Amino acid sequence: MDASGLSRYLPLVIYPRGRPDDAVYVGHRTEVHDQEVRPLWVPRVQAASSGTVDAVELAVGHLRRLGLRASRVGVESAFLPADADAALRAALPDSTVADAIEVLERLRARKSPEELALLRAASEGVVESMVAVISSHGAGSTKRELAEALRREETNRGLVFEYCLITAGSSHNRAPSDQRWRQGEVLSLDSGASYQGYVGDLARMAVLGEPDAELEDLLAEVDAIQRAAMAPIAAGTIGSEIYAAANPLVDRSTFRKWLHFVAHGMGLVSHEAPRLTSNGPVPYRGVDADRPLESRMVLSIETTMLHPTRGFIKLEDAVAVTDNGFEIFGGGARGWNTGMSLR
Amino acid sequence: MDASGLSRYLPLVIYPRGRPDDAVYVGHRTEVHDQEVRPLWVPRVQAASSGTVDAVELAVGHLRRLGLRASRVGVESAFLPADADAALRAALPDSTVADAIEVLERLRARKSPEELALLRAASEGVVESMVAVISSHGAGSTKRELAEALRREETNRGLVFEYCLITAGSSHNRAPSDQRWRQGEVLSLDSGASYQGYVGDLARMAVLGEPDAELEDLLAEVDAIQRAAMAPIAAGTIGSEIYAAANPLVDRSTFRKWLHFVAHGMGLVSHEAPRLTSNGPVPYRGVDADRPLESRMVLSIETTMLHPTRGFIKLEDAVAVTDNGFEIFGGGARGWNTGMSLR
Numbered sequence: 089m090d091a092s093g094l095s096r097y098l099p100l101v102i103y104p105r106g107r108p109d110d111a112v113y114v115g116h117r118t119e120v121h122d123q124e125v126r127p128l129w130v131p132r133v134q135a136a137s138s139g140t141v142d143a144v145e146l147a148v149g150h151l152r153r154l155g156l157r158a159s160r161v162g163v164e165s166a167f168l169p170a171d172a173d174a175a176l177r178a179a180l181p182d183s184t185v186a187d188a189i190e191v192l193e194r195l196r197a198r199k200s201p202e203e204l205a206l207l208r209a210a211s212e213g214v215v216e217s218m219v220a221v222i223s224s225h226g227a228g229s230t231k232r233e234l235a236e237a238l239r240r241e242e243t244n245r246g247l248v249f250e251y252c253l254i255t256a257g258s259s260h261n262r263a264p265s266d267q268r269w270r271q272g273e274v275l276s277l278d279s280g281a282s283y284q285g286y287v288g289d290l291a292r293m294a295v296l297g298e299p300d301a302e303l304e305d306l307l308a309e310v311d312a313i314q315r316a317a318m319a320p321i322a323a324g325t326i327g328s329e330i331y332a333a334a335n336p337l338v339d340r341s342t343f344r345k346w347l348h349f350v351a352h353g354m355g356l357v358s359h360e361a362p363r364l365t366s367n368g369p370v371p372y373r374g375v376d377a378d379r380p381l382e383s384r385m386v387l388s389i390e391t392t393m394l395h396p397t398r399g400f401i402k403l404e405d406a407v408a409v410t411d412n413g414f415e416i417f418g419g420g421a422r423g424w425n426t427g428m429s430l431r
Numbered sequence: 432m433d434a435s436g437l438s439r440y441l442p443l444v445i446y447p448r449g450r451p452d453d454a455v456y457v458g459h460r461t462e463v464h465d466q467e468v469r470p471l472w473v474p475r476v477q478a479a480s481s482g483t484v485d486a487v488e489l490a491v492g493h494l495r496r497l498g499l500r501a502s503r504v505g506v507e508s509a510f511l512p513a514d515a516d517a518a519l520r521a522a523l524p525d526s527t528v529a530d531a532i533e534v535l536e537r538l539r540a541r542k543s544p545e546e547l548a549l550l551r552a553a554s555e556g557v558v559e560s561m562v563a564v565i566s567s568h569g570a571g572s573t574k575r576e577l578a579e580a581l582r583r584e585e586t587n588r589g590l591v592f593e594y595c596l597i598t599a600g601s602s603h604n605r606a607p608s609d610q611r612w613r614q615g616e617v618l619s620l621d622s623g624a625s626y627q628g629y630v631g632d633l634a635r636m637a638v639l640g641e642p643d644a645e646l647e648d649l650l651a652e653v654d655a656i657q658r659a660a661m662a663p664i665a666a667g668t669i670g671s672e673i674y675a676a677a678n679p680l681v682d683r684s685t686f687r688k689w690l691h692f693v694a695h696g697m698g699l700v701s702h703e704a705p706r707l708t709s710n711g712p713v714p715y716r717g718v719d720a721d722r723p724l725e726s727r728m729v730l731s732i733e734t735t736m737l738h739p740t741r742g743f744i745k746l747e748d749a750v751a752v753t754d755n756g757f758e759i760f761g762g763g764a765r766g767w768n769t770g771m772s773l774r
Contacts, residue, residue, distance in 0.1 A: 089593045089594055089623055089698040089701065092700070092701070092702065093702045093703070094509070094533065095509040096509040096537060106646070121605045121606035122606040123609040124604060124606070125607075126608075139509065140509045147664070165512065165513045165514035165515070165517075166437070166438045166482065166514050167434075167512065168512065168513045168514045169508065169509045169510065169513065170508045170509075170511045170512065170513050170515070170516030171508035171509050171530065172513070173513030173516070174508075187514065189437050190437065193437060194754055236589065239586060240583075240587055241585040243583055243592075244583055248432040249586075251432055251532045252460075261464045261466040261467060261468065262464045263468045263469075264468075265468040265469075269662075279432055298547075315479065318602065321560070324444035352557050357436070358434075359435065359436045359437070360436070417442075
């Protein structure tokens with residue numbers, strides 16, 4: 089739970105550079121039991137805080153004990169509350185406090201085999217949940233009911249639901265609402281859910297009834313761009329080659345003006361390193377476009393078509409980089425999934 | 432979803448004192464669709480941010496447009512990220528930025544009828560979920576399985592699971608684990624789950640098999656303290672009267688040294704105003720102990736017995752203050768609930 093009394097849960101890890109044996113975890117006082125059951129890797133754990141400022145005070149005590157004075161302290165500024173940051177700076181007047189989020193993200197870019205297994209499980213769970221929702225819903229279901237059903241299906245598979253973006257019919261509005269899915273209409277589902285902290289984020293398509301020839305063509309176009317983008321993926325491939333493979337298909341497409349392609353890293357966060365994209369407002373954009381992909385990076389590949397009459401048509405896939413190519417996580421159900429028929 | 436790229440989701444509301452018609456909401460760019468479906472009460476919404484710092488920059492633009500210069504700005508310091516706080520202070524060098532969390536909490540202490548309905552639904556959903564879990568589990572279920580089942584049951588009822596503290600047998604360890612619930616053993620469930628943002632937080636007891644006379648006595652003792660604590664609750668009652676009613680029963684009890692009683696306000700946060708407690712590390716403790724309760728405040732009443740051989744025995748109830756007394760939210764299943772029998 090995030091909010092707690094007049095403050096907030098603030099777990100802190102102290103990692104003195106080059107001294108992993110001196111790492112400390114400062115957790116909430118209710119975490120004592122959890123640490124008995126499932127201890128963290130850090131050699132020292134103090135589960136004793138109630139809020140943000142007292143957590144920092146405990147952490148500063150460890151810094152002093154460790155003799156870490158007048159040093160540079162890297163923090164994640166977007167995740168450190170203002171009152172905790174002020175307490176940290178006041179307690180360490182001779183130190184420099186700087187944002188370390190780019191450094192930390194870089195360290196997370198290549199996943200361990202255990203992390204890859206979690207990302208695979210998360211991705212498969214999201215796709216299985218979508219298939220379960222689509223096959224058990226039909227004409228008249230609202231977008232809100234469908235999104236709520238997806239939340240249940242993901243929860244039933246051990247995932248933590250994060251969000252569901254959903255469209256029905258020709259509308260491009262992706263918020264859950266009272267809009268009903270009707271016979272013949274397209275449905276798009278784009279959902280993020282995490283498994284033990286690792287994100288599965290995929291998009292799949294459905295239609296109520298049989299897809300007509302035009303729908304088959306539109307999704308085939310999206311799928312072709314996805315497959316073209318994946319084709320060059322392997323350790324050593326320069327990041328921009330993914331865009332270089334996808335862009336010509338986008339540019340040649342009849343539906344070019346409605347198409348949008350993007351590729352980015354993912355893992356603990358739905359958008360993280362490698363940073364491949366050259367558009368969008370992310371401040372860190374494109375830094376990996378000219379660097380080689382590395383094995384055990386995980387990428388999200390997304391092609392979206394904003395069709396003015398047939399609706400929102402999108403595939404999003406999770407792809408792990410391997411030494412010799414790639415592995416798709418949760419690669420099922422990429423065609424037109426069909427909703428429950430009228431009885 | 433909280434983390435996003437190298438930053439974090441940061442929704443901001445600007446409320447110029449005494450000028451509700453000038454209130455502004457700055458949201459994430461993906462919220463455009465949600466605002467079409469379900470508009471916020473604020474007259475102006477700008478769903479355009481990607482992270483923390485650009486959200487503040489958008490907000491500062493609104494402050495300038497509204498002519499709010501060199502003023503006092505109240506923020507929630509534990510919830511404003513350090514980088515957003517720094518950006519705000521840099522953009523408003525002539526203003527004072529101060530923590531307003533106590534003021535805002537005070538405004539939330541009395542609930543509207545709509546908020547009370549959400550708190551009732553959350554509380555009932557938690558209790559119904561506990562009953563469903565207990566009646567469908569029995570000998571050999573692990574605490575981890577039971578906690579996960581509770582997460583599913585709460586999700587199925589439209590709640591957002593927050594946490595499950597769980598004990599089995601004589602252990603007082605409340606973390607989910609591989610420990611199995613065995614025949615004859617006590618099980619305690621204490622769970623928080625929210626419904627549309629409002630917290631249900633209750634604790635109920637179960638036993639595998641029929642409770643023996645000692646268990647009946649122990650839970651009756653806990654229940655008697657709960658009922659004594661509730662008895663004086665009504666608008667106008669001085670907050671400390673709740674403790675004054677419960678404490679003599681605790682002090683007279685044979686089990687006194689194992690008993691712990693606490694009462695506190697709840698609502699959007701599991702511990703909020705009124706602040707009735709006189710113990711514990713909450714910085715704001717006790718400020719309401721000498722003030723009258725007000726109708727539509729909601730209280731959490733908790734009695735815990737840490738019995739050395741029979742285990743962790745606790746009831747936690749949610750109680751709304753009314754003009755003439757109180758209303759219990761989710762008041763069912765307060766006795767010994769029995770797990771699924773061996774077949």
